[in-house]
Amino acid sequence: MVDTDRITGAAREIGGKAQAAVGDLAGDRRTEVEGRFREAQGRAESLAGEARDGLRDAADTAIDYAEDAYERGRHAARQGARTVTHYVEETPLIALLIAGAVGYGLALLVHGRR
Template identity: 60%
Template sequence: MIDTDRITGAAKELGGKVQGAVGDLTGSRRDSAEGRLREAGGQAENLYGQAKDAVRHAADEAHDYAEDAYDRGRHYLREGHDRSAEWPHASLVVAGLVGFGLGLLVSKL
């Protein structure tokens, strides 16, 4: 979805170009200057809209990535739980090794 600032900015930029060109053709410095000012304002608004679109796109990408990571983690947790139920002795050994390792780390501090 395109941001409305991009659309209005592009319209203002085009209007400013036309006004500046008309001012140049008629020799009106005021119209020429106002046109250039409107054109610059339109460019700035267009760039602002593009930045908002880029941030929105990045946020959507991050959300999708986080959702995928959550789903993978839930799958691995379920798979680990199922395997630990199949081999309860192995689970006890792993838990004991983790506890022993943590005890060694804490005792060294």
């Protein structure tokens, strides 16, 4: 998507060049300077539009990466849940012992050793 500042800036830049050329040919210093000023304004406007386009593209790319990371994370979480469920179903006693050990370790961390 092209920013409108790029289009209007390019038009202003071309108009300024033309005005400066007319002023130069006619020997009208004021028209030439005004044309150069318009040309510079147009170039600045075009650059601002390019910067906005670049930022918009970078934001779109960042969003795409974030969506991809979210989908990969969701898939990994589902796969992990399936693996844990399968392991608990196959060996419930070991899973219970592991859960108890983790709970005991968390209690020590929270309450500290006394």
